[in-house]
Amino acid sequence: MPALKLVYFPMPGRVEPTRLALAVGGHAFEDEKLTGEQWGTTLKAKVAPKQMPLIYVDGECFGQSNAMMRYAGKISSVDGKPLYPTCPLEALKVDEFIDIIGDVYLCLGKSFTITDQAEREAARAKLVAEGGDLVKWLKLIDEVLGKSASGFAVGDSLTIADLAAFTWIQPFKSGWLDGIPKDCLDGYKNIAAHAVKIANIPQVKEYYKDAEGVQAVYRA
16 A cells, blocks of 8 residues: 555644545554644645645645545445445445535635634624524535435445545534534434444544544544
């Protein structure tokens, strides 16, 4: 297997599904975590992708979180089943679901540019209020998961779609985003059931058994 290194800030964020896919797939990887100053003053000017996260594969640098996630899924299997389907139609379903979850972050994205604390919190409160954009996407995700007979996002086994849903949505409960209340996921029973299912997969449970901070929401 290639030598793998991930580079991101010391937080879950966009790289967490890739971290988890590599971990549950049994791949050793270096997980380098940079401060904003380290990124801006040392590494950013040296790499072609001018944003993180990054993955180095045998020393070659690549960016784009979804591309990284798919790569990790293609080289990783759990219980003999790949995390990224080889069937084109099943892969399409996985990609569709991941893009839906990506839209959750798109609607949050603008709030990160708001420098005034009160204004930022008000903007985020609007997102999670009834009829808000974040509520719209969470309801859709909850509905999709509710239609699954297996409890997985796509098909009958673990895929990167599950890892994306688990790692990108659960941190909302941690309170790390000012203006997003910790109870914002209350009432989404299918998202909750899915999170419990994924957290209790042995490989996932092992990876997060000592998780702290924001990542504590991933512990079973």
